[in-house]
Amino acid sequence: xILEIKNVVKQxxxxxxxxxxxxxxxxxxxxxxxxxEKGEVFGxxxxxxxxxxxxxxxxxxxxxxxxxxxRFDGMSVRDLKGPALKAFRRKxxxxxxxxxxxxxxxxxxxxxxxxxxxxxxxxxxxxxxxLVKQALEMSGLAPAASYSSRYPHxxxxxQRQRAAIARAMILDPEFVIADEPTSMLDASISFxxxxxxxxxxxxxxxxxxxxxxxxxxxxxxxxxxAVIHKGRIVETGPTKDVIENPKDxxxxxxxxxxxxxxYT
Amino acid sequence: MTITSNRHAAYSMENVIDxxxxxxxxxxxxxxxxxxxxxxxxxxIGLYLLILFGAMxxxxxxxxxxxxxxxxMTGVDPLISYASPPSxxxxxxxxxxxxxxxxxxxxxxRVAFLVGVxxxxxxxxxxxxxxxxxxxxxxxxxxxxxxxxxxxxxxxxLLVILLLSVLFGQLSIWIIVILIALFxxxxxxxxxxxxxxxxxxxxxxxxxxxxxxxxxxIIFRHILPNVLPMALLYMTFRVTSAIIVEAALAxxxxxxxxTVSWGMMLQWVWKTxxxxxxxxxxxxxGICISLITLSFYMMGRAMEEVLDPRLRKIxxxxxxxx
Amino acid sequence: xxxxxxxxxxxxxxxxxxxxxxxxxxxFRLERGKFLGIVGESGCGKTTIGMSLLGLLPENGFVxxxxxxxxxxxxxxLSQKELQAFRWKKISMIFQAAMNxxxxxxxxxxxxxxxxxxxxxxxxxxxxxxxIKELYDLVDIPEQRIFxxxxxxxxxxxxxAVIAMALSCRPDLVIADEPTTALDVIxxxxxxxxxxxxxxxxxxxxxFISHDIGVVAEACQDIMVxxxxxxxxxxxxxxxxxxxxxxxxIALLSSHLTIDGVFDFHADKPxxxxxxxxxxxxxxxxxxxxxxxxxxxxxxxxxxxxEITPTHKALCRLCGQND
Numbered sequence: 001x002i003l004e005i006k007n008v009v010k011q012x013x014x015x016x017x018x019x020x021x022x023x024x025x026x027x028x029x030x031x032x033x034x035x036x037e038k039g040e041v042f043g044x045x046x047x048x049x050x051x052x053x054x055x056x057x058x059x060x061x062x063x064x065x066x067x068x069x070x071r072f073d074g075m076s077v078r079d080l081k082g083p084a085l086k087a088f089r090r091k092x093x094x095x096x097x098x099x100x101x102x103x104x105x106x107x108x109x110x111x112x113x114x115x116x117x118x119x120x121x122x123x124x125x126x127x128x129x130x131l132v133k134q135a136l137e138m139s140g141l142a143p144a145a146s147y148s149s150r151y152p153h154x155x156x157x158x159q160r161q162r163a164a165i166a167r168a169m170i171l172d173p174e175f176v177i178a179d180e181p182t183s184m185l186d187a188s189i190s191f192x193x194x195x196x197x198x199x200x201x202x203x204x205x206x207x208x209x210x211x212x213x214x215x216x217x218x219x220x221x222x223x224x225x226a227v228i229h230k231g232r233i234v235e236t237g238p239t240k241d242v243i244e245n246p247k248d249x250x251x252x253x254x255x256x257x258x259x260x261x262x263y264t
Numbered sequence: 265m266t267i268t269s270n271r272h273a274a275y276s277m278e279n280v281i282d283x284x285x286x287x288x289x290x291x292x293x294x295x296x297x298x299x300x301x302x303x304x305x306x307x308x309i310g311l312y313l314l315i316l317f318g319a320m321x322x323x324x325x326x327x328x329x330x331x332x333x334x335x336x337m338t339g340v341d342p343l344i345s346y347a348s349p350p351s352x353x354x355x356x357x358x359x360x361x362x363x364x365x366x367x368x369x370x371x372x373x374r375v376a377f378l379v380g381v382x383x384x385x386x387x388x389x390x391x392x393x394x395x396x397x398x399x400x401x402x403x404x405x406x407x408x409x410x411x412x413x414x415x416x417x418x419x420x421x422l423l424v425i426l427l428l429s430v431l432f433g434q435l436s437i438w439i440i441v442i443l444i445a446l447f448x449x450x451x452x453x454x455x456x457x458x459x460x461x462x463x464x465x466x467x468x469x470x471x472x473x474x475x476x477x478x479x480x481x482i483i484f485r486h487i488l489p490n491v492l493p494m495a496l497l498y499m500t501f502r503v504t505s506a507i508i509v510e511a512a513l514a515x516x517x518x519x520x521x522x523t524v525s526w527g528m529m530l531q532w533v534w535k536t537x538x539x540x541x542x543x544x545x546x547x548x549x550g551i552c553i554s555l556i557t558l559s560f561y562m563m564g565r566a567m568e569e570v571l572d573p574r575l576r577k578i579x580x581x582x583x584x585x586x
Numbered sequence: 587x588x589x590x591x592x593x594x595x596x597x598x599x600x601x602x603x604x605x606x607x608x609x610x611x612x613x614f615r616l617e618r619g620k621f622l623g624i625v626g627e628s629g630c631g632k633t634t635i636g637m638s639l640l641g642l643l644p645e646n647g648f649v650x651x652x653x654x655x656x657x658x659x660x661x662x663x664l665s666q667k668e669l670q671a672f673r674w675k676k677i678s679m680i681f682q683a684a685m686n687x688x689x690x691x692x693x694x695x696x697x698x699x700x701x702x703x704x705x706x707x708x709x710x711x712x713x714x715x716x717x718i719k720e721l722y723d724l725v726d727i728p729e730q731r732i733f734x735x736x737x738x739x740x741x742x743x744x745x746x747a748v749i750a751m752a753l754s755c756r757p758d759l760v761i762a763d764e765p766t767t768a769l770d771v772i773x774x775x776x777x778x779x780x781x782x783x784x785x786x787x788x789x790x791x792x793x794f795i796s797h798d799i800g801v802v803a804e805a806c807q808d809i810m811v812x813x814x815x816x817x818x819x820x821x822x823x824x825x826x827x828x829x830x831x832x833x834x835x836i837a838l839l840s841s842h843l844t845i846d847g848v849f850d851f852h853a854d855k856p857x858x859x860x861x862x863x864x865x866x867x868x869x870x871x872x873x874x875x876x877x878x879x880x881x882x883x884x885x886x887x888x889x890x891x892x893e894i895t896p897t898h899k900a901l902c903r904l905c906g907q908n909d
Contacts, residue, residue, distance in 0.1 A: 060474055062473060092474075094470070097467070101468060102471050103471075104486055116476065157628075167471070186628055187797060187843075191843065192841070217843055253772060254771060258845045259778075259844075
């Protein structure tokens with residue numbers, strides 16, 4: 001088991017400084033529990049405002065949660081500090097939602113992808129160059145030399161997302177959180193991104209937490225899925241079972257809302 | 265063995281390409297911005313004026329070389345000991361003890377640049393640093409720094425500097441520069457803070473955190489380049505206000521008595537009672553102060569238009585198509 | 587006479603590097619009460635078509651060639667002023683970023699009333715009140731919410747309010763540009779159902795522009811597939827989505843994920859190619875380079891329209907040859 005989430009609760013409330021009272025707040029994640037095995041692709045499916053993105057941010061320790069426990073590789077994520085936190089950051093990576101915003105506009109593709117190596121002090125310049133080249137080619141940005149010197153605004157949406165994937169994969173993480181990686185892309189490009197992710201999963205045996213609102217994408221990519229609604233998980237199971245035999249009412253609504261080629 | 269060395273060769277070549285393209289990209293971006301700036305009439309006038317003042321500042325070294333009597337501070341015409349109107353000997357006339365007004369005016373340009381640019385630079389560095397820390401740091405750092413900034417912002421800076429100079433006697437020009445800078449950073453800090461707040465929420469900052477970047481790295485590698493254009497823009501506006509404050513101080517008699525600035529010249533006119541008798545003495549420094557502040561301001565406005573696409577009029581159509 | 591008859595429309599944009607063609611030789615007809623779906627990837631020119639129908643092209647956009655006939659009158663010949671009277675009353679639009687189409691400082695109801703009043707100055711106060719109640723009824727927003735501010739609405743309600751606004755002057759034609767893109771699947775489903783209901787109740791015609799095949803397939807009877815400014819295949823929904831012939835349409839459909847796992851249509855599925863060649867306007871088929879079936883002549887001669895059925899045609903010299 002690589003990730004274990006137990007009863008996690010996250011509330012947002014405005015905490016005033018010095019004066020005023022905190023308000024009632026919004027519960028974004030309300031007692032969520034699930035676990036992900038090594039090399040497994042786990043889908044978290046839900047509508048906007050369901051708390052699925054927040055859960056991803058909590059797992060990455062981009063935000064702190066209120067109660068509950070998140071264990072990654074046996075370590076409690078909440079207590080990570082200093083060198084342990086840095087080691088954690090090497091093992092878990094994020095593929096972001098918006099490829100137009102996730103690369104620093106002042107960084108060339110090479111600098112963006114090499115940055116994690118620089119931060120973790122891996123290799124010298126030459127070794128980094130090799131790794132970046134491999135990562136670019138693995139992500140389908142070949143020949144690497146023609147992409148590495150470009151800036152984000154010189155790339156198309158799909159190319160940017162491939163660069164973001166190269167950056168996420170360069171540290172050889174054990175676990176990747178993909179937060180709606182294709183919601184901003186055209187259908188055929190998102191299909192090729194899914195194919196790329198499937199290839200990475202196969203070749204590197206990486207576990208994924210795939211956050212999406214799109215059941216069809218989850219069906220294509222995930223081994224198991226959990227349906228999340230208003231901060232709670234309403235149904236979990238193997239993807240096929242959940243989609244073909246939904247038990248929960250919300251899951252049923254979600255499935256019925258998918259566009260169908262019904263021609264009526 | 266050969267294979268690895270080949271690979272390294274390939275990579276180092278890539279790296280060279282990388283640096284070269286980057287340089288050319290930067291040049292490209294600069295020239296795009298420059299052409300926008302140059303299309304702007306206001307910016308162009310500001311720039312020409314500024315070049316004129318720059319030439320004046322450089323030329324200020326020449327008169328004392330021609331004849332010691334043209335030294336702006338100590339040079340006195342041996343034949344003239346009263347305020348004299350323009351002549352061939354003194355293009356803009358002399359002051360009441362026979363010093364050349366034209367060479368004083370040139371030196372004043374140098375001092376204005378010195379005061380304006382250095383005070384603006386210090387306040388921009390301070391403002392950018394404090395703004396980034398307030399915006400990036402947590403709620404407490406933000407509240408403390410911004411309340412501090414508010415306190416300084418509401419202080420009547422001129423009055424405080426006047427009080428200080430009454431307390432400590434005459435202030436040197438460098439102390440004045442530093443005082444101006446210390447009073448002028450809060451406005452910059454506010455702007456940079458609000459920019460940092462939005463940048464902090466941009467996904468690439470999250471991505472840097474996920475990659476394990478330290479806060480220092482995020483602030484200086486990721487946020488700083490993104491706020492730098494705005495900081496430079498504000499610098500031009502700060503230059504304007506620094507020059508005005510220095511001139512006001514000098515005019516009120518609290519300037520550095522060992523420096524010839526335009527404000528100082530105005531003070532001499534007033535103190536010696538030549539206010540309405542010697543327009544050739546009064547007008548040049550007055551006009552110069554107005555024009556130099558105006559030119560920095562106009563440059564700033566044009567730069568603002570380059571940096572903020574929403575302010576552009578002509579180029580809108582191009583963006584819609586792309 | 588069809589409601590809308592677009593003939594050989596070519597639209598270009600002036601840019602710093604000369605004019606760039608965005609839409610080329612587009613022709614289609616739309617009957618009253620029908621919905622036409624325009625599908626294509628971003629940058630294929632579908633939004634430009636929508637904008638040109640309303641006379642709302644950006645400053646640097648211009649129609650180079652072609653006619654747009656609406657009820658027999660040429661829209662391109664109208665002056666800006668005549669167009670303004672035409673817009674909203676005859677043709678209205680549901681914009682891409684509908685959330686931002688509402689002014690946050692005015693009540694939603696007032697904004698809709700404003701739209702009605704401007705275009706129907708002869709309406710009495712009671713008449714306007716009656717109209718707006720009817721509209722809210724039509725889009726399923728409770729009457730007591732009429733005078734709320736936009737921020738008090740949820741995303742789906744805002745979208746429905748924007749639809750109400752587009753319908754406020756009883757137009758004959760509504761152009762919906764990605765009306766559900768930013769919405770949840772469930773809300774999206776509601777909106778599509780609502781649009782279909784309204785189509786049935788009021789008998790209006792519509793053009794539905796979207797990159798999402800699923801959405802278009804649900805809402806529209808006629809389909810137009812666009813690639814790089816050109817129509818590559820058009821026909822009835824059953825024809826284009828069940829028996830596609832153009833290789834691009836086939837590639838597009840096979841990259842579309844559905845909840846049932848695979849998309850079911852009757853054609854040999856070629857390998858999906860997504861990196862398209864940039865010189866589509868060079869005369870030869872721009873898709874040839876990415877096309878898995880391309881033959882030598884595809885690279886040398888321009889593609890031709892092939893008729894598969896009287897209503898179904900494709901811009902490809904290879905299509906329909908087997909029949």
